[in-house]
Amino acid sequence: MPPDKHRPPSDDGDVYVSPRYLATATGIGDPALTPLLELGWDLEHDDLANAYVHAPDHTIRLGFLPEGADDGLWRINAYKDSFAPPTWGVCFNDTCPTEFVTAFTTALAKAYEQGPDAYLADPDTISEHRQPFLAVVPLLQRGWQLDHPRRGVAAIHSPDGLAWLEFTTGDLDAKAELTTRDARWHLWAGTSADRPFWYVTASTDTPVALIGAITECVSDPVPLPRWREDTYSYVAGMAQLTPILPPRPPVPTPLDIQRAATRRSATALPTSVPRWSTTSRPAQPGSSR
Template sequence: MTQQPDPRYDIDGDVFVSPRYLASTTGIGDPALAPLLGLGWDLQHDDLGNVYVHAPDRSVRLGYLPEGEDDGLWRINAYEDPFGPPAWGACFNDRTPTEFVHAFTTALASAHNQGPDAYLARPLSGTEHDPFLAVAPLLQQGWEVEPRNWGVFAVQSPDGLAGMEFTAGDLNPETELTTRDARWQLWAGKSIDRPAWYATASTNTPVALLAAVTQSVADPAPLPRWREDTFSYIKGTAQLTPILPPEPPAPTPLDIQRAAASRRPAALPAPSVQRWSTTSRPALPGPRR
C-alpha cells in the first residue's frame, strides 16, 4: 500500500489533495525535466523562456512551452528518422499535475536507454504492448467502464471527475499531434469538454509510457499543494488535509542525560573555614576607643 507523504519531510505546500488527479500543476517544470537531463540530453531555450530538450541522437524531443501558441505546456515527440515526421507524440496541458509528467519522462528515459525497440514500441493487442495495460492501473483502483459512442472505449473515476478515452479507427496523424483529437486522452474536471487538465497521446505512443502515467494517476497517495493554487471546483469534491508543521525529533539517550543533568541543583560551595595551626596565637584585641 502506498503511504501518505510524511509531513516531517520538506514538502512544498500546506495541504494534501486527495484524490491526486484533482490537484493542479506545481508550476515548476524542473522535476519533469530531470530524468532526461540526468542522461545528458541537450538543453536549450529561447528568448521567450521556452525550453527544449533533445536526445543526443535527436530521436526524442521535448518542449516545455510556457510561451507557446496554446495551452500545450509539454510536448514530447519521438522519431524513427530525425528528419521525418514524428512516430508518436504526447501532450500535457499547462494545468496537468507535474507528477504525472514526471512519471512519463521517467519511463521515457528508461525506454530510451533500452533502445528503439522500447521507445518506439507500437501498441499491439495480445502482447506485452497491449493497449489494455495502460488502462489496467485505473480499473484496479475502482475506475469503471463508461458507455460511449461506438469506437470509443472510456473509463471514469468513481467520483466522475476524471476519465480516460481510447478512440478506435483511423485518425489523422497530424491532427493527433496538434489537437485533442488523439488516440488517447486523459483528463480531470467536470467534463471532458471543459477539463481542468488534460493529456493526449497519439496512436503509436508506447504503452509502457502511458501505463507509467495512469499508475501515477491511480496512486492513492495525496499530492501536496498550496491551498490557494487548488482548483476552485474541487471544493466539496476533493479532500484537503492540512500539512502539519514538522515534529521535533525524538530525544536520544544522550539528550535525556543532558536534560536530567540540567535539572539537578547546583552544588553549594564548601564553607570557608579559617584553619589554625598549633603555633598560631589568638588574635590580639584591637585598641579601645
C-alpha cells in the same frame, strides 16, 4: 507521532489534495526534466524562456513551453527520422499536475536506456508492450469503472466520475493527433470533457508502457502536496484538502495577556510568610506576653 506512510513528505505545500487528480499544476518544470537531463540530454532555451530537451541521437524531443502558442505546456515527440513527422507525440496541458509529467519522463528515460525497440517499436509489430489494455490495468485495480462504450470510443472513469481515460478506435488523422485533442488516448479530469481541469493526449503508436506510467501515477491513492491558496476554487469544493502541518496557535491579544497576568497574580504565593523564630522560647505557664 510517527509519519503516515501513506502520505508523502512535503517541502512545497500546506495541504494534501485527495484524490490527486484534482490537484493543480505546480508551475515548476524541473522535476519532469530531471530524468532526461540525468541521461545527458541537451537542454536549450529560447528568448521566451521556453525549454527544449532532446536525446543525443535526436530520436526524442521534449518542449516545455510556458510561452507556447496554445495551452500545450509539455510536448514530447519521438522520431524514427529527424526530417520526418513524429512517430508519436504526447501533450500535457498547462494545468496538468507536474507529477504526472514526471512519471512519463521517468518511464521514457528508462525506455530510452533499453533501446529503440522500447520507444520506437514498429507499429505493425504485435507485442505485449503495445497492447492498449495494459495501460488500463492500473485503473481497474484501483476501482475505476468501465463506461458504457459509445461509437468509436472506449472509456473508463474514476469512482467519483471526475477523471476519465478515453481510447478512440478506428482511423485518425495523424496530424490532428499531434496538434489537437483528437488523439488516440485522451486522459482528463473534470466535470466535462469540453472544459477539463487538465488533460493529456497521446497519439497512435505511443508505447503503452509510457501511457501506463501516467495512469499508474494518476490513480495512485497517495495525495499530492499543494498550497491551499493556489488550489482552484472550483476544484477545492470537490477535493479533500488535509492540512500537512497542525494549525499554528493563535497569537495572544493584549486582553489575553492581561487576563493571564491577573490569573498569575491571584495564584502567586505571598512575598513573605510569618513563622516562629528559631530563637524564640516558649511562653512560661501563667506569664503574659
